[in-house]
Amino acid sequence: MPVERQLPAEDLLLEVRDLHVHFPLDEGTVKAVAGVDFDVYRNRTLCVVGESGCGKSVSAQSILQLVDRPGRIVQGQIRFHRHDADGSVTVTDLAALRSSSRALRAIRGRHIGMVFQEPNTSLSPIHTVGNQISEVIQLHLGEDEEAARRRGIEMLERVGIARPAQNYDAYTFELSGGMRQRVMIAMALVCSPALLIADEPTTALDVTTQAQIMSLLQELQADFGMGVMLITHDLGVVAEMADDVVVMYLGQVAEYGDVDRIFHAPAHPYTKALLRSIPNLDFDQDIRLDSIRGMVPDPFHRPVGCPFGPRCDEVIEGRCEAENPPAFSLEEGGSVRCLHYEEVTLS
Amino acid sequence: MTARAMESDRQEAINVATQWQLMWWRFRKHRLAMTSLVIVILIYLVALLAEFLAPFTPDEFQADYTYAPPQRLHLFLETENGLRFQPWVHGYKVEIEEEALRRVFVPDEEVIHEIGFFVSGVPITLFGFLETDRHLVGPKDPEAPMFLFGADKLGRDMLTRMIYGTRISMSIGLVGVALSLILGILLGGLSGFLGGHVDNIIQRVIEFIRSVPTIPLWMGLAAALPTDWPPLRIYFGITVILSFIGWTELARVIRGRFLALRTEDFVVAAHLDGVGQMRIILHHMVPSFLSHIIAALTLAIPNMILAETSLSFLGLGLRPPIVSWGVLLQEAQNIRTVATAPWLFSTGGAVFIAILALNFVGDGLRDAADPYAR
């Protein structure tokens, strides 16, 4: 998919192309991700939005091949651009590596960090904070225990944990949810990765803490100059954080573009419906995407034709039921999977 | 009763029915558990019909055949007009083993004893009132030896004794579990329903009983039963001792269910309706956890059977003339005897099958009652 937007090619970090992830279950195959494309750049935040179950987490986890069994990448490429200190760039297709391979393990935690949704269960209950942080440092940077401790405490301070030296030796059950998520962030960033993937990092937290964590992420991005892939179902967060936006629907990218264009000139009927469902873009409000007509189809029975067809307000009779639209490039930049934009590309 | 309460009762009946049905459907899918259920039912049928199924009575003996080995059962007899279905066994003849200079039984190829169905034998009383002298199988000639599982030191038929032992051992499991259930429901129920201090004390007691090694304790208590008690009283004494320790696991399960249910919506709703506490317990709580209790009960039976067998084996439990699996196995205690008469072990096979089958049924029931719990 040609992404014709004037972004500096030397800042390209990650290119995901035609990604397909399937779960072969006894009841049938779930095509959780069915052809997804997007790019992540240094110094930019890509937000992935969509209703629950549309394949955001599976897409994100397949980048580091962390998808639960029996999920498998069946098609597509995940090209990671590694920028070394001397300015050279190495491109690796992560989708082609074995999930337990040394090459992939060297990238996990070192060049790509990951923060998950549930800070409570995503940390081990019986290891101290310090143990879990220093592990990454020792593993990837080869520092000894003392140096790792110093660096770990520094990082805890950096993510805003009070009394970092003390909390370094604490167990996670002694910390609040917000603090735990800060620990997760510290763990993901302690090796200064080029890319941070955060999968709904604030969903489990209360509103005030959510805002704090978001601004922490913004701050850290500015400092580290990393690329961020932020998954959320909250358009308020998107408005606040995103440079680029991927709108997902049923395992596919419905629309892709920069945040201003998406908010001011949404192209896809689904994106429009999403935006209509927001009362206003006030950050304090708990904004949920739940007022779109109809239901998400069950994963075993994808609709024939356009996946959004059964819920779409702008159906083209006779076409939408028959064709699954490919991604069409938009003049304003970005792309959209809707038959209404066929001519736009042709012209 | 108000119309509303009646309505809710009817609704409830439907819910309960479907709950049982669901459980049965889930259980049926469990093939191992289904097979085991059939086996368990057969075993209890054997226990029920022991007198009729056994070819002899447990104390009937043929002194000429002490330690006679099992006979091979032949199903078809060759007659002038071809092969005919007619089970039969060879007789025995005695030979002197050269080196050991002892008598051994070998099949006497010359002699054929026919086995018949519904043959007349020693008079028996079925179910306590039906008098008959018919046995399902037996030698057509009442004097002929028939020891399909061999004979013991007095020349008694092992098969017969095992069948009679089934009744005692399997029933001790049931009676013991019933007693444990009463204790378990009482204490576990109180613990779970009242909570607080009562719960605390009962939990400590349970912990205490579980932390004491049971077999020495059983041994101590069983040894205290007076030796001059009649068999029936010994039987109940042993059962009481076994259930005295066996109730803790049941109490734990019941308490757990009570705790889980106390917070469930429909109980809270019934509370708000002002329905009496007793009604809450009977109409709402009991049906919904009956399934769990049945599973726990089924799993408790094999433990009871094992305990009885172990105690009797040691000579501290049931004693002859009672015939139980443990009593039979006690005769296999001397390794030299067993070396010459390994068929004395055959009761072990019965214990093994019964316990395995009960465990599988229990596991299946537990899974069916609660597919998500381990």
Place this chain on the structure above:
Amino acid sequence: MPADAFRRFSTRQGGVLWAPPCPRTMIRYILRRLLIMIPTLFGISIIAFIIIQLPPGDYLTTVIAQLSASGDLVEEDVIASLKAQYGLDRPMHVQYLKWISNILLRGDFGTSFEWDVAVGELIWSRLGLTVTLSVATLLFTWAVAFPVGIYAAVRQYSWGDYLFTGIGFVGLAIPNFLLALVLMYVAFKYFNQSVGGLFSPDFVEAPWTWARVQDMLGHLWVPMIILGTAGTAGLIRIMRANLLDELRKPYVKTARAKGLSELRLLLKYPVRVALNPFVSTIGLTLPILISGSAIVSVVLSLPTSGPLLLRALIAQDMYLAGSFILMLGIITVLGTLLSDLLLAWLDPRIRFDD
């Protein structure tokens, strides 16, 4: 285990697997746990006392019976003095106090009338061997169940998983004593060997030497396997179920996202967390082992507590029997205490839970 030993596990490949807890919380926990133990011990002593009192007649009746059997004339004042000596003319609770304080203060468990010696002389070596056998079995059970449980969970529904589940069920359904009998039978019939006892004839009465220990180890494995089979089966199932649970937890994914290797990740996180419920099963396994060893020892005629306890019970040698029951109970409680402490040492959530 010293903390340093654990540190040595630490590699440059990701730091320490586990760090020992701070001593202060640990001491607080130990004290609390010791307090809880007191009522349990009290309860056990009551039960033992009741068992001593249960048989019809009392100790004195047996002594008198014995004296008259040996032809001595039993005079009223002798009986009275004996009664006073044993406190039998006093109420129950006074008798209990006398009995328990004799044990606690002077280590005097009373006299075994059958053997006509102090109970203390009879029980210690037997208890020692019971503990040895139980602990050896426990270790054996663990050594087998731990790796096999991990294997069965990681390779769920594999051929090996089914095999171990099958063996487990079989182990569960054979009573210990039957297994012992069958093993003895097989050894006797096909190998013409006796597998009973804990020592070769030469060592039965010998004093403790290294050679005797070796001889014992050579005999120990038979009862160990017999006793351990059912427990091992149960533990494999527990380990498998716990680990399967843990493997699904999100923290495993977090660890994978850090770049840890699969083996290290498995050992450091899910296995380590699943170890805790595993350790906590000692509390349940130990009574079962001590319990089971009583009966297996009878079959195999081992010089442990079981056979002597049985004999004492049959002969109504109640002080001996009661002392065994008391001591076996205490050993179990101490074992459970140790397992709880080990668990607290391993699991911070328990230490902090007030």
